[in-house]
Amino acid sequence: MSDVDDNSPLPFRESPFMRLTVSKLMKRHVQSSLKDTKATIVASYMMEGFGSVPIIDTANRLVGIVSENDLLQALRKGDCQVLS
DSSP: OOSSOTTSOOOOOOOHHHHOOGGGTOOSSOOOEETTSOHHHHHHHHHTTOSEEEEEOTTSOEEEEEEHHHHHHHHHHTOHHHHO
């Protein structure tokens, strides 16, 4: 029999990571694309090291984000509408 109560919470340990905010991680100057940019162009940005690409409108407002996972899913599904 174990001395550990399976229902008790794990002890909380404060760490620098627990205090980290995304403002310290985010990039201010990123590669973005418009909605009509070809997926191959966005994929080339990702090959340069961008894990995701913000999609903006002509007024530079964010309208979405395309991630590596989004492109991989489109390739796996063979979704020609997404890739054309």
